[in-house]
Amino acid sequence: MTTPAFETLLNAARQTHADTPALQAFVAFPDDLTPQTVTPHDIPARKLMVEETAWPDTALHPLAQAYINAASDAHWRETYKDTDIGADFMDRFACYALIGPQAPWTSQTMFGFVVYMPAGLWYPWHHHPAEELYFVLAGEGEFLKHCEPSETLRAGQASYHASGQSHALRTHDHPIMAYVLWRNHFDTPPVWSKGRL
Ligand code: FE
DSSP states (O other): OOOHHHHHHHHHHHHHHHHOHHHHHHOOOOSOOEEOOOOOBOOHHHHHHHTOOOOOSSSOOHHHHHHHHTGGGSBBOOTTTTSSOOHHHHHHOEEEEEESTTSSEEOSSOEEEEEEEOTTOEEEEEEOSSEEEEEEEEEEEEEEETTEEEEEEETTOEEEEOTTOOEEEEOOSSOEEEEEEEESSTTSOOEEOTTOO
């Protein structure tokens, strides 16, 4: 079941795609969206994202604001719950899907979700068969990729992760919020890379 906040969020995502060649080049905005029922599921990091005040941006991107506004309707994901990552990461790393599993819409062509991390968090090395594009909506973060130099990205910049390429993300003085897209092989969840730290 969709909600008014989810409808606004979907429109913001569609508009962001229309405005952003890097997103269009990665995957076309889906034309096969199928609504499905979402059972809201809360995690502690939702509150951190909704109440975040340390954004360095002069104004929040409309898609970032729409993700915040739909936070109470969302099924927040706990992708790494059954791993040894520990409570601190689980309590501060936030993610929910707009298009994908446990999301208000599904598509056969892409997943679309939001990732939020507060300042001073390390998202260790991990990988997955799906190709991935992070599009930073707010804040900034240091993106690390196997065999490539790390780079600090801010709102409007994107990081591409190839199929199976290990990657990690670190926030320093600022939080980050990113619109994340997956294409191909997206039924296989991420796993921690060997020696992930
Ligand atoms: Fe990833």
